[in-house]
Amino acid sequence: MTTNQVRREAAKRKLENQQKRRAERARRRQRTAIITSVSVVVVVVLAVVLLSTVGLPGGGSDTAAPPADAPTPSAAPAALGDCTFTPTPDEPAAKPAPVPTVTTAGTSGTVPVNLTTNRGPIPLTLDRATGPCAVESFLSLVNAGYYNGTPCHRLTTGEGLKVLQCGDPTGEGTGGPGYTINDEPPTGLAPAPSGGGSVVYPRGTLAMAKTSAPDSGGSQFFLVYADSTLPPDYTVFGTVGPEGLATLDAIAQGGADDTNGAGDGAPRTAVTIETATAA
Numbered sequence: 001m002t003t004n005q006v007r008r009e010a011a012k013r014k015l016e017n018q019q020k021r022r023a024e025r026a027r028r029r030q031r032t033a034i035i036t037s038v039s040v041v042v043v044v045v046l047a048v049v050l051l052s053t054v055g056l057p058g059g060g061s062d063t064a065a066p067p068a069d070a071p072t073p074s075a076a077p078a079a080l081g082d083c084t085f086t087p088t089p090d091e092p093a094a095k096p097a098p099v100p101t102v103t104t105a106g107t108s109g110t111v112p113v114n115l116t117t118n119r120g121p122i123p124l125t126l127d128r129a130t131g132p133c134a135v136e137s138f139l140s141l142v143n144a145g146y147y148n149g150t151p152c153h154r155l156t157t158g159e160g161l162k163v164l165q166c167g168d169p170t171g172e173g174t175g176g177p178g179y180t181i182n183d184e185p186p187t188g189l190a191p192a193p194s195g196g197g198s199v200v201y202p203r204g205t206l207a208m209a210k211t212s213a214p215d216s217g218g219s220q221f222f223l224v225y226a227d228s229t230l231p232p233d234y235t236v237f238g239t240v241g242p243e244g245l246a247t248l249d250a251i252a253q254g255g256a257d258d259t260n261g262a263g264d265g266a267p268r269t270a271v272t273i274e275t276a277t278a279a
Contacts, residue, residue, distance in 0.1 A: 081107045083133035084182040084215070094168060094175030095150075097219070100140045105132035110238075112279040113142060117152070118272045120247035122223065124206055124238050131184045131237025134208050134217070138237065139278055141177060141219055147276035154222075155256040155271075158263035160194075160229040164248055165209055166273060167220035176218030181208065183215050184235040192229040199232045204245055206238035225252050 078084065085100045106128050115122040126135045141147060152166035153173050168175040186207075189199035201207060201224050209220035210233070223240050225248035240248065251267055259265035 078182050080184065081105050081132045082182075083136060085133075085137065086180045086215070088176065088179055088218075091176060091178070093178030094170045094219075095146055095177075097141055097144050097146045097177040097179075099177075099179045100136050102133075102136050105136045107132050111135065111139060113138070113238075114275075114277050114279065115147070115244070115273050116275045116277075117247065118274060119251055119269065120243075122244035122247050123241035124244065125241065126206075126238040127236075130186065131208070131235040133181055133184055134235045134237035137177075137181050137219075138221070142276045142278050146177065146219060147273050150273050152251075152271040152273065153266055154260070154264070155251065155267040156264045157252060157256055161264075162226035162228050162252065163222040163224050164251060164267070164271070165220060165222040166271075167209065167218075169219075173220075176220065179218065180215055181217045181235075183210070183217065183233065184237070186232055186234070186236040189232060189236075194229060197231065198229045201228045201230055201234070201236070203227055204240045205236055206240055208235040208237060210234060223248055225249060 081104055083100070083102055083105050085102075087099055109128050111126040111128075113124040113126055115124060126138060128135050146169070147167065150166065150169045151171040152164050153168055153171045154163075154165035156163050156165075165173075186199070186201075189201065192198040192200050203224055203226050205224040205228075207222055207224070208217040209222050210217040217235060222234075223244070225240075225245060251269065251271055254267060254269040256263055256265040257268050
């Protein structure tokens with residue numbers, strides 16, 4: 001074999017080796033890209049699963065305590081005072097109640113309401129300026145006798161969440177009035193020290209309970225007896241008077257039965273709203 005042939009053969013082998021190395025590098029890059037893509041898909045799927053399965057402690061269709069993730073906001077919040085009361089035929093009323101027909105509610109003025117319970121009086125002041133549609137619904141239910149003889153089914157005593165929840169005639173935390181109310185997100189609440197977009201619902205707040213779904217409030221409400229941290233998604237529609245706070249403090253001292261976890265369950269001492277009357 002001549003010198004030129006030797007050189008050509010060597011160059012050919014060199015070229016072949018270079019092509020093999022390039023092909024191998026390309027295969028490695030392709031495998032890496034596939035692995036990365038699969039990893040991203042897995043992470044996204046896991047995130048979706050977690051977000052879709054994380055619920056509110058205690059469950060139910062009208063539950064009030066803080067979700068691990070903030071409730072999904074409505075796409076286009078209605079103007080304050082524009083009310084939508086949506087019948088829920090798949091979830092009939094736990095107790096007979098009319099569906100309010102008001103479409104526009106007043107946004108000023110207060111209304112006193114007295115809750116007489118077996119544990120003591122809980123006077124409330126409803127505030128149309130913060131939750132006009134919630135006020136309309138609450139007064140409609142009060143006037144219909146919906147809350148009379150109903151239990152307060154949930155008490156939370158854990159760090160950051162101290163509320164008494166009432167308004168479900170079944171006492172299970174799943175009952176409602178046969179309709180839902182549009183959300184009226186609160187404004188002006190102080191940011192929570194922990195951050196994360198949560199706010200402080202101060203002691204004495206009266207607010208609507210709901211699930212993580214938008215516009216899912218109904219008849220259930222919660223009474224805040226100590227500053228509580230929640231996402232700013234629960235309609236504030238009034239306050240609890242000093243006498244009512246004393247009643248709530250006494251109920252809280254009795255503790256919860258922990259059926260939903262430590263510091264979360266039914267009050268150990270049963271609480272019943274004997275009558276609810278608007279002045």
